[in-house]
Amino acid sequence: MSPRSKEQFEEIREASQRKIFDASLELFGTKGYEATSIALIAKKAGISKGLIYNYFDSKEALLQAMVDDLVSVGDDMIEKIWSDDPAKTLENLIQSIFEWFRQNENLNRLLIGLSTQVGKFQFVHDMAKGKMDGYLIMLEGLLQEIGFEDYQTEARILGTLFDGIALHHMLMKEDYPLDEVERMLIKKYCMKP
Amino acid sequence: MSPRSKEQFEEIREASQRKIFDASLELFGTKGYEATSIALIAKKAGISKGLIYNYFDSKEALLQAMVDDLVSVGDDMIEKIWSDDPAKTLENLIQSIFEWFRQNENLNRLLIGLSTQVGKFQFVHDMAKGKMDGYLIMLEGLLQEIGFEDYQTEARILGTLFDGIALHHMLMKEDYPLDEVERMLIKKYCMKP
């Protein structure tokens, strides 16, 4: 009733939502969206099934909210890559992307899985398409500045490579030489004299 | 005594199985495995639910049989790429792979979706891992023969690119410049003097 309890409510809401997001991410990301039941999410989050419906209208709304939340975190990473030296900026970009791969295995797996279903989860397709286009333009600019002749082709190759790496890493997990491939790309694309 | 000959029965079985495979591929490949019901497959195939269980013990057994069947078709494509000139062989390989991408969109989408589930569908992971290793070795050999200095790195890049292309093509469908990328790769990797 006092203004104080309103803040407390807010905190409680925040905490519960976080618990739900964490559990959802882990389960959606490993078992897949369809194969994950609300009951299981509730159990993993340590709350009741009913509570999930206090925060989200449906299973699909929960998915969308969770993805939106996490992807926005990813966007922040890109902010910090800019440097005066385009080669350095590209290096930062590559490092950021590999860092993302390392830290967001479950989300990546989930997004790839979702984009597999045509017609459903349009927001995932739209988001992915948007990001890709953005990266492509960014890469073209950087490679041109660095001095690549066929910078358009190379930009497409590099962009495609990123997703190929995501896929390979998803398939092979710890067997995939993420660090080595990162070094290789930096050497190949950021060392142009 | 037997009213239909063994061969007639065999033909009938073959035809029904094909109908089931076709419907399964289309539905699994667009909606995903979990989101596709046996009832829907039956409807699309123009048969009864029960008949599917005359041919396959379970939904998962159907999936596996269908994947095995189609992947074996893919293996046959590789047989025909060999030439005396390694550059020509690589060109054939690239063309075969792009042809595969063009003709097997649904299967690719399905396999990617399946490999998203960790722990389940182990046969998909095993198969994918096996193919990847095979391609990597093949690519290394060809690139070395063609005369690439850092042929190991380049082989890994090329192998990764293939899967990145599959992913991009899956996401963008007709928006993805498959033909252009194919030409680009052939130019970049098969024209080494």
Add this chain to the structure above:
Amino acid sequence: MSPRSKEQFEEIREASQRKIFDASLELFGTKGYEATSIALIAKKAGISKGLIYNYFDSKEALLQAMVDDLVSVGDDMIEKIWSDDPAKTLENLIQSIFEWFRQNENLNRLLIGLSTQVGKFQFVHDMAKGKMDGYLIMLEGLLQEIGFEDYQTEARILGTLFDGIALHHMLMKEDYPLDEVERMLIKKYCMKP
């Protein structure tokens, strides 16, 4: 077309029916009627599902035909027990019944299982009731002739014992001392001086 082939047909029919009866008895008698599928019977009998429907209108009709057939065989056993000495006749009767228990485990198990379902399989109830009444009267007569004072009570006890033995034997199979119990009963009821 010739009269000869008619006989042959008859032989074939006989043989097929026997195969079906044998398979049905074994399966119904071990797994139970409901848990046994027509497909399994056909497989065990080495014939096709369809053929069963050439001989019997339905699964239940097959059951009834099979039971009727086997029970009539049992009736024949009783014919041969009669002797001038009532004690000897009773001994023969007991031996016949124990012989029946030994040779018709599956049928006994089936009949007991069927009589478990109230309302269904009325013919089993009727048959069982009829046999029981018949045995009771027979036992009363024999025990009276042998010289038992309370022959009515003893007849009921003996009749009940037979079915208790059937049940115990069914539950314990080879662990049940059928031979010993047989000797015991003969000693107790057929040795009245």
Add this chain to the structure above:
Amino acid sequence: MSPRSKEQFEEIREASQRKIFDASLELFGTKGYEATSIALIAKKAGISKGLIYNYFDSKEALLQAMVDDLVSVGDDMIEKIWSDDPAKTLENLIQSIFEWFRQNENLNRLLIGLSTQVGKFQFVHDMAKGKMDGYLIMLEGLLQEIGFEDYQTEARILGTLFDGIALHHMLMKEDYPLDEVERMLIKKYCMKP
């Protein structure tokens, strides 16, 4: 925070489970386990199919839980038979068993039906075997104390009789003279001077 107390939830669960047990016992016990569908149980219990699976993992788990629950009730009956006079104890035992027959027709019918299936429902066989052995030992002790010479043989006869009575009662229902047979047994076995 919790809207209903733990106790309230417990009560609700108890009540629902009881409804399910009651419906199951009646249906399993009259139609048999296999011939009774979950849908029918739900209908008879006045609840939804789904709710049954909130309480039991499977149809078979429901069966086992129900049997365990009821058999434990039966065990309590035996506790109260003991007296200083072995003849009186035996009389109490006989009365308890007949009381059990009168009150648990459906359960008896169910158990007999289940033990008919070889290989399945092992827990029923184990339970039945255990009870039988226990009764046999108890009967031997009592008959010896009462002064029967051939107490081992008589114990086996009496034990077998009990199950024969169960079977006859099951078959003939109200036509079976349960009261008369009870008096007869008490007279025969508990009046030894």
Add this chain to the structure above:
DNA sequence: TATGAATGAGTTTTCATTCAT
């Protein structure tokens, strides 16, 4: 007579969602 592919109604089971408290 004999086959087995095909059906469809019915079975067990799952699960997102609702709701009284």
Add this chain to the structure above:
DNA sequence: AATGAATGAAAACTCATTCAT
């Protein structure tokens, strides 16, 4: 805000029976 009992629609799967050959 939080619980978990309850629902009902839909899922996977089974099986007696039919039928063209």
